[in-house]
Amino acid sequence: xxxxxxxxxxxxxxxxxxxxxxxxxxxxxxxxxxxxxxxxxxxxxxxxxxxxxxxxxxxxxxxxxxxxxxxxxxxxxxxxxxxxxxxxxxxxxxxxxxxxxxxxxxxxxxxxxxxxxxxxxxxxxxxxxxxxxxxxxxxxxxxxxxxxxxxxxxxxxxxxxxxxxxxxxxxxxxxxxxxxxxxxxxxxxxxxxxxxxxxxxxxxxxxxxxxxxxxxxxxxxxxxxxxxxxxxxxxxxxxxxxxxxxxxxxxxxxxxxxxxxxxxxxxxxxxxxxxxxxxxxxxxxxxxxxxxxxxxxxxxxxxxxxxxxxxxxxxxxxxxxxxxxxxxxxxxxxxxxxxxxxxxxxxxxxxxxxxxxxxxxxxxxxxxxxxxxxxxxxxxxxxxxxxxxxxxxxxxxxxxxxxxxxxxxxxxxxxxxxxxxxxxxxxxxxxxxxxxxxxxxxxxxxxxxxxxxxxxxxxxxxxxxxxxxxxxxxxxxxxxxxxxxxxxxxxxxxxxxxxxxxxxxxxxxxxxxxxxxxxxxxxxxxxxxxxxxxxxxxxxxxxxxxxxxxxxxxxxxxxxxxxxxxxxxxxxxxxxxxxxxxxxxxxxxxxxxxxxxxxxxxxxxxxxxxxxxxxxxxxxxxxxxxxxxxxxxxxxxxxxxxxxxxxxxxxxxxxxxxxxxxxxxxxxxx
Numbered sequence: 114x115x116x117x118x119x120x121x122x123x124x125x126x127x128x129x130x131x132x133x134x135x136x137x138x139x140x141x142x143x144x145x146x147x148x149x150x151x152x153x154x155x156x157x158x159x160x161x162x163x164x165x166x167x168x169x170x171x172x173x174x175x176x177x178x179x180x181x182x183x184x185x186x187x188x189x190x191x192x193x194x195x196x197x198x199x200x201x202x203x204x205x206x207x208x209x210x211x212x213x214x215x216x217x218x219x220x221x222x223x224x225x226x227x228x229x230x231x232x233x234x235x236x237x238x239x240x241x242x243x244x245x246x247x248x249x250x251x252x253x254x255x256x257x258x259x260x261x262x263x264x265x266x267x268x269x270x271x272x273x274x275x276x277x278x279x280x281x282x283x284x285x286x287x288x289x290x291x292x293x294x295x296x297x298x299x300x301x302x303x304x305x306x307x308x309x310x311x312x313x314x315x316x317x318x319x320x321x322x323x324x325x326x327x328x329x330x331x332x333x334x335x336x337x338x339x340x341x342x343x344x345x346x347x348x349x350x351x352x353x354x355x356x357x358x359x360x361x362x363x364x365x366x367x368x369x370x371x372x373x374x375x376x377x378x379x380x381x382x383x384x385x386x387x388x389x390x391x392x393x394x395x396x397x398x399x400x401x402x403x404x405x406x407x408x409x410x411x412x413x414x415x416x417x418x419x420x421x422x423x424x425x426x427x428x429x430x431x432x433x434x435x436x437x438x439x440x441x442x443x444x445x446x447x448x449x450x451x452x453x454x455x456x457x458x459x460x461x462x463x464x465x466x467x468x469x470x471x472x473x474x475x476x477x478x479x480x481x482x483x484x485x486x487x488x489x490x491x492x493x494x495x496x497x498x499x500x501x502x503x504x505x506x507x508x509x510x511x512x513x514x515x516x517x518x519x520x521x522x523x524x525x526x527x528x529x530x531x532x533x534x535x536x537x538x539x540x541x542x543x544x545x546x547x548x549x550x551x552x553x554x555x556x557x558x559x560x561x562x563x564x565x566x567x568x569x570x571x572x573x574x575x576x577x578x579x580x581x582x583x584x585x586x587x588x589x590x591x592x593x594x595x596x597x598x599x600x601x602x603x604x605x606x607x608x609x610x611x612x613x614x615x616x617x618x619x620x621x622x623x624x625x626x627x628x629x630x631x632x633x634x635x636x637x638x639x640x641x642x643x644x645x646x647x648x649x650x651x652x653x654x655x656x657x658x659x660x661x662x663x664x665x666x667x668x669x670x671x672x673x674x675x676x677x678x679x680x681x682x683x684x685x686x687x688x689x690x691x692x693x694x695x696x697x698x699x700x701x702x703x704x705x706x707x708x709x710x711x712x713x714x715x716x717x718x719x720x721x722x723x724x725x726x727x728x729x730x731x732x733x734x735x736x737x738x739x740x741x742x743x744x745x746x747x748x749x750x751x752x753x754x755x756x757x758x759x760x761x762x763x764x765x766x767x768x769x770x771x772x773x774x775x776x777x778x779x780x781x782x783x
Contacts, residue, residue, distance in 0.1 A: 278732025450667025
């Protein structure tokens with residue numbers, strides 16, 4: 114498992130990483146003189162040593178150490194330089210137990226929603242095989258990538274929850290199409306007709322889901338790359354197993370139905386209730402009925418509701434007007450939320466809620482929030498520190514730094530050296546005098562030796578000083594402000610602090626997210642244009658993608674979720690999910706044989722309304738257990754998936770059917 118925080122949650126080619134490389138090469142650390150101020154990384158420190166004049170391995174001494182440890186843990190907020198990494202590794206284990214709960218819920222829901230009172234026509238085994246097919250897809254996808262030595266990041270642990278929802282959605286579509294085939298046809302013909310109805314719809318959604326995720330592999334964040342790769346490959350396996358394994362299971366179940374055999378005992382049972390038999394016998398031992406006129410299976414009650422009540426209600430003129438008003442309100446709130454969206458990952462969110470580090474960071478923020486980090490400023494060129502005119506350039510640069518509202522003061526070796534020379538009445542205005550007195554000054558102040566890069570000829574190739582920052586602005590403004598001043602400085606300098614490695618995410622997350630989403634939307638639109646036989650309706654699918662993304666982004670901000678590498682994963686996934694429901698309805702709309710646009714919408718809702726509702730419910734049930742997780746990462750996954758499914762369902766069953774009816778041209782192009 115690859116769970117390095119820096120590796121996975123910071124930009125791969127971040128500017129601070131190049132700055133760190135220069136600092137490490139120019140100012141190598143000295144282990145004999147530890148200075149946290151001069152560390153180029155988080156370092157390894159925080160050690161407590163217990164000593165005693167006598168034998169420390171006595172009961173009394175050990176008890177004193179245990180008492181001290183108890184006091185530290187109970188009364189002191191504590192943390193080490195690698196505590197965050199240790200605590201981060203605990204997060205995957207926090208959701209392991211949730212997998213079994215999720216799949217138990219999914220199996221139960223699938224069976225219950227596919228249960229029929231008819232003991233022959235019930236789809237219990239197909240539902241069970243659908244869950245199994247999804248599980249096999251996850252195992253195959255993960256196994257293949259692990260065999261290829263692809264890093265497994267903690268964020269990938271949320272993939273099975275997402276794949277489960279996608280697989281069950283496809284299964285419900287296939288079952289719905291199977292039920293619309295003629296019962297008296299042969300099994301190969303019924304399966305062929307099922308694929309003819311379902312294959313394109315499922316292919317559209319699978320292709321868009323997979324492409325959206327594979328496009329996410331372009332992200333500069335390792336966690337996003339790994340998640341998108343694992344999820345994309347798993348979706349491909351899910352599609353493969355859906356049209357092969359699940360199709361074969363449907364054929365076997367169809368053979369049982371053709372023989373009019375009981376779903377559990379597989380014994381042949383009567384289609385109608387024989388005379389002189391109890392009601393219990395009719396419930397348990399009778400089945401196989403179908404509509405004698407259409408020669409198709411009896412329609413589920415929910416499909417009747419969509420056909421007779423919901424469809425006509427939604428296509429009423431007054432209701433359409435109300436839908437437009439509701440959509441306007443939805444869009445207004447979403448756009449407002451987008452403007453309140455905050456950027457960046459709070460590092461505290463990478464650990465579990467009950468971690469001791471949370472208390473440490475909270476106390477640090479409460480009691481020591483005035484001052485920020487001590488930022489290194491490296492002078493990258495050989496500089497004549499003894500020349501007055503050249504010193505003015507460097508001092509003007511320092512003055513520009515100190516004019517920033519986020520800077521408190523400067524701590525530099527050459528300023529201390531000047532004070533030392535003034536106090537000792539030394540003249541260091543020439544190169545010879547400067548180089549003569551510098552070694553003695555460094556002997557008195559050995560830590561400054563780490564701030565100067567000297568050649569064998571005792572010439573200064575590069576040096577560094579430090580500026581103290583204040584928490585008066587955001588970390589993004591502080592870092593970009595310092596970098597801007599450094600670029601304008603007449604002396605060649607760079608600014609660096611280990612925290613900049615993490616702050617770099619703030620500078621790329623918005624642009625990268627927007628770029629990824631725009632490219633994905635264009636690709637999704639191209640796929641829809643190829644596979645849905647109506648350009649205008651394909652445009653509506655693209656519109657639905659954009660609309661859902663805006664809604665999810667706005668409402669996630671109102672729900673307290675920042676735009677960071679974790680939520681970016683979910684937004685990329687959102688692109689694929691958002692097209693699912695709208696693509697199903699749009700494709701069913703344009704392929705409907707009805708002549709009137711309102712009838713087309715009712716027909717599409719009748720055929721796919723219930724399967725779409727089933728798919729949405731299965732996905733939400735698949736991730737709802739993550740809301741109980743003690744990890745911010747998995748709770749964020751639940752929040753965004755919940756928003757995606759809710760808004761996707763709203764578009765698929767409310768907005769898109771109404772919008773499609775407003776353009777009669779669709780009916781002419783189909």
